[in-house]
Amino acid sequence: MMCQDRFTSLDTNKDGKVDEAEFAAIEHRRGTPEEIFKARDANADGLLTMEEFCSGGCGRRGRSW
Ligand SMILES: [Ca+2]
Ligand SMILES: [Ca+2]
Secondary structure: OOHHHHHHHHOOOOOOOEEHHHHHOOOOOOOOHHHHHHHHOOOOOOEEOHHHHHHHHHOOOOOOO
């Protein structure tokens, strides 16, 4: 699954950002949702953009998408 697809499926209210509640709605294997969310929320605004989400582990920065 592409990272963007994953992000889109997480963004249940379709505002273009994934908040902590949306993020917590899926399974996380590498820690608690809170920990992973904070690790990925690069600017600490409480919302994940697609860029933040995709740079956090399911894709590498600099890939051509
Ligand atoms: Ca959202
Ligand atoms: Ca953010």
